[in-house]
Amino acid sequence: MPTDSTNIHVLTVWLQGIITARLKIRFNQADAINIAPPPLHGDDSRITAFIATHNPSFEELSLFALSLTPHILPNFFGKIIAEFLPDGGDFPEFGGVRGVNHRGFLPTGETAQFVIGGDDLEKRLDVQRLLGAEHWFSKEHILWLEPVPEGEPVMSGRLTLNPEVVEQLTLGTASKPRFSMDFPAEYIETGMEWSDLVLPSTTLQQIREIENWITHNDTLLRDWGMKKRVKPGYRALFYGPPGTGKTLTATLLGKQTGKEVFRIDLSRIISKYIGETEKNLSRLFDKADSKNWILFFDEADALFGKRTDIRDAHDKYANQETAYLLQRIESHNGLVILASNRRGNLDEAFSRRFQSIIHFPMPKPEERHALWLNTLPERMMTDAEIDWRSIASRYELSGASILNIVHYCAIESLANPAHPFDNKRLEKAIMREFIKEGKVV
Structure with a gap:
């Protein structure tokens, strides 16, 4: 899209003009900044669309351009400063820091205050307000100040533009975040459909209620005026034995409603170090707040178990x-699903926080029969003497266990096509699964 590169160029040239004018004032070469808004091109440009959506003021657009430019032109600021300080030297008024890998100049809040406000105290305070928690930059997680060591001026923090915004504006797409300590979640998806999910009718009805919330919540809050009365998000608890469809249901909800689903295993992010768990979770929610994601917390028992009496510092911080x-x-504006093997593992005080508490029981014989028939590959040849209803009645298995057994049997059939798949081989595979799960056979 040529207009995107053109508009990025226009924006950087415009910013260069503002910075140059400010430096001329500082070195007594000019009296004022008289620069018109940048002449952007094309209604289909991503930069144009971003500006049309947010309608930024002169100061807001300047701040945005300051944070975007280092991602495009690494030596942008260095060249401008060198024009006024050809022999080098320190210029603390301009602010800025050096990065760890990036060898160029990175603007800080102090840089923004100098460029936009100069020596005007009120304008400098306005810049600080633009970088405050109540501004749309922060609320929409677009632009913020990097935290600084305790005792140092807040505005000495580096201007940080959301990497996804950079990627979206420059490349036209934002890749899905990868699992890391900064983002302790993994994207999950499925090729299955609702027809592959075998659950009791009462469970399915409750799941449909969540789907209805996803579909109609915006209308309820905005058009029906319920935003001031109800919390924006939705919280659901899925509980039941492993392999009964909790993760698949969360993934299908995302697939059905066009939302990305991220799975967070709480047992993997709880830290033995005081305060680290909160930091891990904070990074996750900060990233998710501006997204339309479904957050699926697996192994919720790890953090949502019954609260303990405070006997030592460990108990205090666990609580x-x-x-x-x-x-x-509770403050998240999207759908949050927590999964637990047993409802009894969770403190009852937490129950009031959920709009839905949905039980995923072990499938009954009729449901297991449907699972067997749904899971078997069409091209897999099976002995006609296998009584699937009898198998379903005799062996209590979850949907995931049945899938594991069929997977094993299918591989065995492909590896040994001369040997028919019969009752003996099926029961051997079932016993293998029971042993793997540690069940008494």
């Missing part, structure tokens, strides 16, 4: 971690 996660979940 603080739980309270922090509850607070972030």
Whole structure:
């Protein structure tokens, strides 16, 4: 899209003019900044669309351009400063820091204050307000100040533009975040459909209620005026034995409604170090707040177990971690699903926080029969003497266990096509699964 590169160029040239004018004032070569808004091109440009959506003021657009430019032109600021300080030298008024890998100049809040406000105290304070928590930059997680060590001026923090915004504006797409300590979640998807999910009718009805919330929540809050009365998000608890469809259901909800689903295994992010769990969760929710994602917390028992009496510092901080996660979940504006093997593992005080508590029981014989028939590959030859209803009645298995057995049997059939797949081989595979799960046979 040529207009995108053109508009990025226009924006950087415009910013260069503002910075040059400010430096001329600083070195007594000019009296004022008289620069018109940048002449952007094309209604289909991503930069144009971004500006049309947010309608930024002169100061907001300047701040945005300051944070975007280092991602496009690494030595942008260095060249401008060198024109006024050809012999080098320190210029603390301009602010800025050096990166770890990036060898160029990175603007800070102090840079923004100098470029936009100069020596005008009121304008400098306005810049600080633009970088505050109540501004749309922060609320929409577009632009923020990097935290600084305790005791240092807040505005000395580096201007940070959301990497996804950079990617979206420059390349036209934002890749899905990868699992890391900064983002302790993994994207999950499925090729299955609702027809592959075998659950009791009562469970399916409750799942449809969540789907209805996803579809109609915006209308309820905005058009029906319920935004001031109800919390924006939706919280659901899925509980039941492993392999009964909790993760698949969350993934299908995303697939059905066009939302990305991210799975968070709480047992993997709880830290033995005081305060680290809260930091891990904070990074996750900060990233998710501006997205339309479904957050699926697996192994919720790890942090949502019954709260303990405070006997030592460990108990105190464990309870603080739980309270922090509850607070972030309640304030999150999207769908949050927590999964647990048993409802009894969770403190009853948490139950009031959920709009839905949905039981995923072990499938009954009729449901297991449907699971067997749904899971078997069409091209897999099976002995006609296998009584699938009898198999379903005799062996209590979850949907995931049945899938594991069929997977094993299918591979065995492909590896040994001369040997028919019969009752003996099927029961051997079932026994293998029971042993793997540690069940008494």
